[in-house]
Amino acid sequence: DTEVTQTPKHLVMGMTNKKSLKCEQHMGHRAMYWYKQKAKKPPELMFVYSYEKLSINESVPSRFSPECPNSSLLNLHLHALQPEDSALYLCASGPTPLLNGQYFGPGTRLTVL
Amino acid sequence: AQSVTQLDSHVSVSEGTPVLLRCNYSSSYSPSLFWYVQHPNKGLQLLLKYTSAATLVKGINGFEAEFKKSETSFHLTKPSAHMSDAAEYFCVVSDQDSNSGYALNFGKGTSLLVTP
Numbered sequence: 001d002t003e004v005t006q007t008p009k010h011l012v013m014g015m016t017n018k019k020s021l022k023c024e025q026h027m028g029h030r031a032m033y034w035y036k037q038k039a040k041k042p043p044e045l046m047f048v049y050s051y052e053k054l055s056i057n058e059s060v061p062s063r064f065s066p067e068c069p070n071s072s073l074l075n076l077h078l079h080a081l082q083p084e085d086s087a088l089y090l091c092a093s094g095p096t097p098l099l100n101g102q103y104f105g106p107g108t109r110l111t112v113l
Numbered sequence: 114a115q116s117v118t119q120l121d122s123h124v125s126v127s128e129g130t131p132v133l134l135r136c137n138y139s140s141s142y143s144p145s146l147f148w149y150v151q152h153p154n155k156g157l158q159l160l161l162k163y164t165s166a167a168t169l170v171k172g173i174n175g176f177e178a179e180f181k182k183s184e185t186s187f188h189l190t191k192p193s194a195h196m197s198d199a200a201e202y203f204c205v206v207s208d209q210d211s212n213s214g215y216a217l218n219f220g221k222g223t224s225l226l227v228t229p
Binding site for chain 1: 220
């Protein structure tokens with residue numbers, strides 16, 4: 001299995017909602033990543049987990065809360081988001097050491113109203 | 114500090130002609146370099162990576178890139194473009210930094226258009 005899956009594909013939420021994005025991989029990778037991508041821009045790294053521990057947090061606002069329950073799953077919990085948080089959220093996994101090439105999921109298109 | 118510069122924001126080629134997407138990097142240490150492709154409304158796909166082994170790197174779908182330290186370049190090439198190659202391409206550098214311990218930078222992207 002060489003795929004990273006993400007659910008849901010699309011999500012529309014209000015600023016007071018709580019929602020979660022989910023990511024799963026079965027390639028045995030021990031590093032997993034969350035990125036945010038705005039239209040016509042490159043992805044921006046948000047969080048990196050290595051061996052289920054948070055290794056990198058790129059000063060992301062606390063309304064984004066990552067969780068890595070096991071080596072195959074990565075969640076991103078969303079609460080009190082702002083309209084400017086609307087973007088494509090990409091999950092990736094890869095071998096360690098970190099940042100040694102990643103395999104991306106198709107993304108979740110998030111719209112905050 | 115390290116960064117990448119993709120020299121062209123848009124490249125247009127005819128189907129069947131060669132593709133050249135240019136990327137220059139700056140790095141204080143020994144970088145790892147990557148090319149990713151993103152088709153519309155899709156995630157990114159790793160095309161190829163350089164991690165200090167062979168300087169000529171072959172990737173998927175007929176793409177290859179050559180690491181040239183003297184020119185600090187990592188240009189992506191393909192001998193013959195297909196219509197399906199039309200997409201956004203990102204050059205990426207990752208590096209170990211003595212201060213932060215890591216660094217990852219995406220180029221701004223090059224949009225490849227392939228005309229019949």
